Amino acid sequence: MAAEVAEQPTVLARLLAEGAAPAREVASILAGRSPRFVLLAARGTSDHAALYAKYLVEVLLGLPAGLASPSTMTAYGVRPDLRDVLVISVSQSGTSPDLVEYTEVARSCGATTLAVTNAPGSALAETAELHIDVQAGVERAVAATKTYSAELLALWQVIDALRGGDGSAAEGVPSRASQLVGRRHEVAELASRYRFADRMVVTGRGFSYPTAREAALKLMETSYVAAHAFSGADLLHGPLAMIDEERPVVAVVPDGVGATAMAPVVERLASRGADLLVLGGQQTREWGTARFTLPPAPEELAPVTDIVPLQWLALEMSLARGFDPDRPRGLSKVTETW
Amino acid sequence: MAAEVAEQPTVLARLLAEGAAPAREVASILAGRSPRFVLLAARGTSDHAALYAKYLVEVLLGLPAGLASPSTMTAYGVRPDLRDVLVISVSQSGTSPDLVEYTEVARSCGATTLAVTNAPGSALAETAELHIDVQAGVERAVAATKTYSAELLALWQVIDALRGGDGSAAEGVPSRASQLVGRRHEVAELASRYRFADRMVVTGRGFSYPTAREAALKLMETSYVAAHAFSGADLLHGPLAMIDEERPVVAVVPDGVGATAMAPVVERLASRGADLLVLGGQQTREWGTARFTLPPAPEELAPVTDIVPLQWLALEMSLARGFDPDRPRGLSKVTETW
Numbered sequence: 001m002a003a004e005v006a007e008q009p010t011v012l013a014r015l016l017a018e019g020a021a022p023a024r025e026v027a028s029i030l031a032g033r034s035p036r037f038v039l040l041a042a043r044g045t046s047d048h049a050a051l052y053a054k055y056l057v058e059v060l061l062g063l064p065a066g067l068a069s070p071s072t073m074t075a076y077g078v079r080p081d082l083r084d085v086l087v088i089s090v091s092q093s094g095t096s097p098d099l100v101e102y103t104e105v106a107r108s109c110g111a112t113t114l115a116v117t118n119a120p121g122s123a124l125a126e127t128a129e130l131h132i133d134v135q136a137g138v139e140r141a142v143a144a145t146k147t148y149s150a151e152l153l154a155l156w157q158v159i160d161a162l163r164g165g166d167g168s169a170a171e172g173v174p175s176r177a178s179q180l181v182g183r184r185h186e187v188a189e190l191a192s193r194y195r196f197a198d199r200m201v202v203t204g205r206g207f208s209y210p211t212a213r214e215a216a217l218k219l220m221e222t223s224y225v226a227a228h229a230f231s232g233a234d235l236l237h238g239p240l241a242m243i244d245e246e247r248p249v250v251a252v253v254p255d256g257v258g259a260t261a262m263a264p265v266v267e268r269l270a271s272r273g274a275d276l277l278v279l280g281g282q283q284t285r286e287w288g289t290a291r292f293t294l295p296p297a298p299e300e301l302a303p304v305t306d307i308v309p310l311q312w313l314a315l316e317m318s319l320a321r322g323f324d325p326d327r328p329r330g331l332s333k334v335t336e337t338w
Numbered sequence: 339m340a341a342e343v344a345e346q347p348t349v350l351a352r353l354l355a356e357g358a359a360p361a362r363e364v365a366s367i368l369a370g371r372s373p374r375f376v377l378l379a380a381r382g383t384s385d386h387a388a389l390y391a392k393y394l395v396e397v398l399l400g401l402p403a404g405l406a407s408p409s410t411m412t413a414y415g416v417r418p419d420l421r422d423v424l425v426i427s428v429s430q431s432g433t434s435p436d437l438v439e440y441t442e443v444a445r446s447c448g449a450t451t452l453a454v455t456n457a458p459g460s461a462l463a464e465t466a467e468l469h470i471d472v473q474a475g476v477e478r479a480v481a482a483t484k485t486y487s488a489e490l491l492a493l494w495q496v497i498d499a500l501r502g503g504d505g506s507a508a509e510g511v512p513s514r515a516s517q518l519v520g521r522r523h524e525v526a527e528l529a530s531r532y533r534f535a536d537r538m539v540v541t542g543r544g545f546s547y548p549t550a551r552e553a554a555l556k557l558m559e560t561s562y563v564a565a566h567a568f569s570g571a572d573l574l575h576g577p578l579a580m581i582d583e584e585r586p587v588v589a590v591v592p593d594g595v596g597a598t599a600m601a602p603v604v605e606r607l608a609s610r611g612a613d614l615l616v617l618g619g620q621q622t623r624e625w626g627t628a629r630f631t632l633p634p635a636p637e638e639l640a641p642v643t644d645i646v647p648l649q650w651l652a653l654e655m656s657l658a659r660g661f662d663p664d665r666p667r668g669l670s671k672v673t674e675t676w
Contacts, residue, residue: 036422037375039402044575058410062418064377066404071544071571072396075599080400084374098571143576199537199564206409217576224580226537226564233409233436237382237673238481238555241666242562261413272668328579330610335575 001141001222001325005311006181011136011146012304013174015153018135020167023154026114026130027161033112035086041068041102042090044335045144048214049116049151050090052303055207056159060300070102082111089115090155092139092147093334094122103127116154118147132158142331143221145311148214149177152304173304176295180308183292184316187309190277190290191316194248200225201243202250202310203265205232206258211303211310215250218314222325225317232265240268248275250313251288254306255281256299279309339479339560339663343649344519349474349484350642351512353491356473358505361492364452364468365499371450373424379406379440380428382673383482386552387454387489388428390641393545394497398638408440420449427453428493430477430485431672432460441465454492456485470496480669481559483649486552487515490642511642514633518646521630522654525647528615528628529654532586538563539581540588540648541603543570544596549641549648553588556652560663563655570603578606586613588651589626592644593619594637617647 038057040050050067057065068087072078087106089099094117104127107113115128118136125131134150153173160167194200200219204212212229219227230239243249249269253259259280266287269276278288281296292309294302318325376395378388388405395403406425410416425444427437432455442465445451453466456474463469472488491511498505532538538557542550547569554567568577581587587607591597597618604625607614616626619634630647632640656663 036419037402037404039404043572047572047575054404055407055410058407058418059414059416062416064375064404064406064418064420064423066375066377066392066402069393069396069544069547071569071596071599072393075544075595076397078397078400080396080402081374082402085402206407206413209407220580221576222579224582226566226580226585228564228566231409233381234385237385238559238669240668241560242558242564243668244562247564257413258409261409268668330578330581330606331576 001143001145001315004139004141004146005308005315008146008149008308009174009178009181011150012153012177015135015150016170016174019154019157022132023157024161026132026158029130030086030112030162035063035112036084038063038065038086038088039068040065040088041070041099043096043099045148045214045217046090046092046151048210049148049155051213052152052210053088053155056156056300060159060163068102070098073105074098074101079109082106082109085111087111087113089124089128090151091124092118092144094119094124095334096336100124100127116151141326142328142333143218143325149304149307156301169298170301172297173301176297177305177308179295180305183309184312186292187312188316190292191313191320193290194317195320197248198225200227200248200250202227202229203232203235204252204258205261207299207303208252208254208258211252211306214307215310218311219317221328221331222314222318223321223323232262235265236268243269243272243274245273245275248277250277252306253278253280253284254294254297254299254302255283258299259283279306339481339483339653342477342479342484343646343653346484346487346646347512347516347519349488350491350515353473353488354508354512357492357495360470361495362499364470364496367468368424368450368500373450374422376401376403376424376426377406378403378426378428379408379437381434381437383486383552383555384428384430384489386548387486387493389551390490390548391426391493394494394638398497398501406440408436411443412436412439417443417447420444420447423449425449425451427462427466428489429462430456430482432457432462433672434674438462438465454489479664480666481556481663487642487645494639507636508639510635511639514635515643515646517633518643521647522650524630525650526654528630529651529658531628532655533658535586536563538565538586538588540565540567541570541573542590542596543599545637545641546590546592546596549590549644552645553648556649557655559666559669560652560656561659561661570600573603574606581607581610581612583611583613586615588615590644591616591618591622592632592635592637592640593621596637597621617644
């Protein structure tokens with residue numbers, strides 16, 4: 001897991017160079033279809049990449065989007081009218097039977113289908129009409145890390161090309177990844193305060209909500225912490241009640257609109273005496289009881305690399321507890337669900 | 339809270355009688371618009387009603403649907419093309435500024451807008467073009483109960499009318515609610531096994547996934563338990579690792595397709611030694627280490643009343659811990675988010 005976290009600058013640099021042309025090609029086909037609605041289908045870590053893509057589609061393309069509930073087609077047998085719909089299926093292995101079936105049915109129902117995987121020969125890549133290879137190389141650790149950030153960047157590349165971008169906004173991504181990979185020691189120090197925490201909350205808003213979700217999943221997978229993720233708004237609608245001094249909160253608030261929208265949430269958390277670790281930029285320099293300063297980035301691209309210190313956090317917490325982050329109990333690398 | 343849980347048979351019977359005509363009226367207007375996509379916007383408990391409606395829309399109407407991310411319009415200022423889109427906003431109080439603004443913007447972007455609230459004079463009811471009143475009466479407890487089941491039934495009524503149903507499938511709902519309300523003592527016994535649990539997982543699939551989500555929220559709000567909800571499929575993609583003998587699991591599996599799809603999940607849970615409470619019907623009579631038998635119901639309508647024993651569970655756990663379920667710490671009845 002540590003090797004794969006550290007490999008991310010290389011993976012992202014490769015994708016930036018080699019993924020640009022395929023992304024433009026897919027985008028030009030998609031533009032010809034003029035989709036009016038986008039559905040995203042994924043599970044686990046890839047579901048958080050899908051959620052990031054939902055924000056990209058809505059904010060950068062101005063198209064309504066939703067996360068698919070594959071069971072409606074695979075278990076309940078629904079055959080909806082999906083003309084004018086773009087279905088994007090995201091999966092590192094490209095093998096989960098429910099995603100393959102969902103994509104196949106969606107295609108037969110008239111959707112334009114695009115698979116984003118780390119496995120160009122996989123069933124999912126072959127079932128979808130279009131495919132993007134995130135080119136992350138073999139991932140051995142059960143907890144996905146480099147395939148996650150690569151999925152994010154690949155999705156951004158396609159959507160940026162669709163809105164007429166030239167991809168240059170992402171030029172700084174590999175060096176930002178590199179900076180964050182190099183700050184493992186800083187995260188290790190922060191991790192020590194959570195040595196005995198068995199419940200945590202991770203929160204963010206807008207583009208950073210997927211980062212909060214993915215961080216919580218990494219913590220659950222590797223440290224067995226009951227880590228909850230909430231969007232800042234949803235946190236105030238109920239779950240706030242379970243937060244007290246014993247329940248550490250991690251807020252992901254890179255500079256931008258999402259951080260502005262999080263200000264009232266952080267205020268409420270402070271008034272409840274919450275122990276708050278802020279991963280944030282300049283806007284949030286007064287917030288929190290502990291802090292990890294994120295380097296500047298365009299808000300829409302920050303999630304590609306903001307996850308790095310949170311991957312380190314999950315890894316360091318797992319090691320501090322005497323677990324093996326490379327072998328989470330009860331899990332295997334490829335999860336097949338129906 | 340107890341009085342409001344117990345009031346649900348009356349509330350649902352009233353809505354069944356008085357809500358049928360307004361539902362048909364709204365449905366006939368919606369049918370004239372022929373929406374091609376449905377977006378659902380809500381927060382907290384109402385977000386789970388929205389998720390239920392997403393399954394109804396997809397399965398009963400065969401239309402693609404998604405949950406809205408209001409921040410894309412309210413914080414990021416996006417103005418998407420929403421012609422042919424039906425936006426359903428669900429909120430008991432009808433006052434949360436972000437939902438009101440989202441609905442207003444959606445309407446100005448061409449969407450047909452429908453608000454489902456318990457407050458016909460509210461800002462949300464007046465902002466949306468169409469409104470359905472769930473007629474649940476004043477709800478005093480912070481933890482929403484009767485407004486939740488009423489929202490579910492009201493959403494079902496509109497969608498059933500849209501597919502040409504006459505509403506008769508729901509005739510048994512109030513008496514099933516009554517049966518389940520009357521079994522509080524049975525739930526109190528089950529609650530005793532969770533007296534010292536501070537982490538729980540609730541799971542379900544398809545139509546029952548919203549029930550799992552809502553049950554987890556009630557547990558967080560009233561008992562401050564770190565209760566996680568996962569769809570059965572997502573549980574296997576990572577979170578399974580944090581489940582052991584110390585982490586009780588509650589599975590919501592009324593008879594139907596969702597229960598069939600949950601069989602492999604329950605097998606995996608059993609093989610990890612999980613303590614499993616099954617709320618289920620005949621199909622699942624061999625499952626679990628503890629059991630609450632659900633009376634029969636059409637699968638699509640079971641969620642309207644399956645929540646009752648889980649509301650009792652949250653209440654009984656709160657009382658057993660010496661908390662006041664009517665005054666969850668840190669929360670107020672109306673949550674305003676921007």
